[in-house]
Amino acid sequence: SQKIEQNSEALNIQEGKTATLTCNYTNYSPAYLQWYRQDPGRGPVFLLLIRENEKEKRKERLKVTFDTTLKQSLFHITASQPADSATYLCALLMDSSYKLIFGSGTRLLVRP
Amino acid sequence: ETGVTQTPRHLVMGMTNKKSLKCEQHLGHNAMYWYKQSAKKPLELMFVYNFKEQTENNSVPSRFSPECPNSSHLFLHLHTLQPEDSALYLCASSLGLAGGPGTDTQYFGPGTRLTVL
Numbered sequence: 001s002q003k004i005e006q007n008s009e010a011l012n013i014q015e016g017k018t019a020t021l022t023c024n025y026t027n028y029s030p031a032y033l034q035w036y037r038q039d040p041g042r043g044p045v046f047l048l049l050i051r052e053n054e055k056e057k058r059k060e061r062l063k064v065t066f067d068t069t070l071k072q073s074l075f076h077i078t079a080s081q082p083a084d085s086a087t088y089l090c091a092l093l094m095d096s097s098y099k100l101i102f103g104s105g106t107r108l109l110v111r112p
Numbered sequence: 113e114t115g116v117t118q119t120p121r122h123l124v125m126g127m128t129n130k131k132s133l134k135c136e137q138h139l140g141h142n143a144m145y146w147y148k149q150s151a152k153k154p155l156e157l158m159f160v161y162n163f164k165e166q167t168e169n170n171s172v173p174s175r176f177s178p179e180c181p182n183s184s185h186l187f188l189h190l191h192t193l194q195p196e197d198s199a200l201y202l203c204a205s206s207l208g209l210a211g212g213p214g215t216d217t218q219y220f221g222p223g224t225r226l227t228v229l
Contacts, residue, residue: 004154034217043202043220044155045114089155093216099168100218102155 003027006090006103014111019077021106023090026071028101030092033066033073038087038105047088048075080110115139116221118203124227125193133188133224135203143208144186145218146178149200161186162208193228200225 005024013019023033031052036044050057050066050073057064063076077084087105116137125131137144146158160168161180175197177189186203204218 008152041222041225043114043116043204043223044218045220046217049217091155099157099160100155101157104152104154 004090004092004101004103006088006106008104008106010107010109012109012111013080015080015082017080019080019084019108019110021075021088021108023073023075023103024071025092028071028092029068032093033064034091034093034100035062035064035073035075036089036091036102038089044089077108080108082110082112084108085110114219114221116203116205116219118201118221118224120224121222122225122227124229125190126229127193127195129193130189130191132190133201133203133226135186135188135221137184137186137203137205137219137221139205139219141205141207141219142183143206143216144180144183145204145206146176146186146188147202147204147220149202149223151199155202159188190226193226195228198226198228 003026034049035047037047038044048057048059048064050064052068061078065074087107089102089105091100091102119134143162145160148156157170158172159178164180175192179187200223202223203221206216206218
């Protein structure tokens with residue numbers, strides 16, 4: 001069956017460190033992968049999109065990698081801040097589709 | 113704010129009630145979506161509308177009935193719900209066909225927290 005896996009355990013790190021979150025998928029061949037941030041009681045907010053032919057994408061302190069061989073995406077936040085504490089969702093988008101398929105998300109806690 | 117509003121933000125209803133959730137987007141988008149988010153579960157896509165036409169019904173029970181009168185408004189009509197339907201219901205919008213698949217990022221509203229007693 002098709003599956004997207006994100007670490008269900010919260011990631012707890014010290015302010016200033018780099019946070020790395022993982023998204024693994026099986027039985028999909030996504031053309032695009034997106035990362036969203038969700039705060040408690042609010043809807044997800046789009047952060048980054050990466051295409052299957054891109055290895056890496058950056059935006060300010062954020063970096064996403066996409067390895068279609070390993071079927072994995074890594075999401076990095078450098079110089080993390082307490083304000084980065086939230087749940088981060090990865091979502092796959094198949095070619096010629098508008099149907100986003102979401103992982104369960106990983107909660108990030110950044111300690112001051 | 114993302115430009116997508118949802119009302120009400122919280123709703124408590126009995127199993128025999130009929131209620132409606134409303135979503136409005138001010139972004140000029142062409143596609144609108146309903147998602148269900150239950151605790152500890154991934155977001156589940158329920159319905160997709162592209163240019164007011166329903167293009168996806170993800171095997172949603174008939175007690176959920178969507179309505180899209182125009183590209184800015186989306187409703188979810190609820191009737192005879194079950195307690196397991198309690199969840200956060202999220203509306204989203206995107207450019208849709210105009211933006212092209214894959215590049216089509218979605219903008220979410222704040223959600224309606226629904227509790228079915």
